[in-house]
Amino acid sequence: MAQTPIRTPLERICKAETPARADVEDVLRREDERDCAELFAFADQVRRQYMGDGILLRGIVEFSNHCRNTCLYCGLHRNNHKLERYHLTAGQVLDSVSLIASQNIKTVVLQSGEDDDLDAGWLADLIAEVKSRHDLAVTLSVGEWPTEVYRMWRQAGADRYLLKIETSDPGLYAAHHPGMSFENRLRCLDDLEALGYQVGSGCLVGLRGQTAASLAGDIEFLAKRDFDMIGIGTFIPHPMTELGAQAVGNVRMTLKVLALTRIVTRDSHLPATTALGSIGPGDGRIPALQVGANVLMPSFTPLPYRRLYDIYPGKRCVTESPGSCAGCLESMVTGIGRFLDYSRGDSLKGRRCHALCELKSS
């Protein structure tokens, strides 16, 4: 029997409040070049309609590569004893943040592993200092913490929080995150939302045992949670991990997941991830920007430390001096008919005000 045109499931997915998993899986399984081209063009049209042609910038400062966890895909896992570990001082972080502000970028992402030595009060003071010195949105990406800690950082001025689920399949999650709890991950995401953070999450494509069905489940999860920001990464094997001999995740499949995520979430901010940019002959961030992404996240981690934030090998831009990105990114995006948007790029979901007002008046 002839396959239905891809337009049929795409239109159903686009119109549905929550897309039918069978339709999403059908689209993910299609390999035909014309089908893929139609999916990508559809997603790009949704991106243009809801997000415009601007590409938002978020400057990242990776302030510690210590981690208590042993995620199977990550080179920062605690048993990688070959990795030289570092913590930036508050002064080093503030210098990097000043550089971000001087480039007219309006969001800083403070990122680290789940660092047992991280003093929550130290980070709260740092957030408050950043907010007092600069008119910047502060995004945190420091993993799972108790509710009270999330509250402390929010009250110190943090605006946003990134916590990727990586996979919404509890079995796959357990297999890739020894000693961690899927339920606690969900609890953290619930807490962050209740505290009025703009919340980001996302998935990894290419995990061992992952199928089109489980990726369709991820897209359904992302559609239901309607996150403000969503990162779709590609698995890249790190030789110092248990998955070191696995194949690199499929780039085409990553782009399909990204495109479908744009279609089902419409106005979430979706970065063209550095992982995608680090694979293949060209810069994979360009095709990502053409199938739904609208954000780039250049690193402002000081050079001696940047190569040590070694989540996966072959990471791009580990030797460029911090702050040299603007020209490079400018030419990348103008080459595809887009432009860099230097606004804050807050959530477009329009549902945070109530939680924020409650927090401020408490």
Ligand code: SF4
């Ligand atoms: S993915 Fe995050 S939590 Fe897991 S080992 Fe790496 S830095 Fe730690």
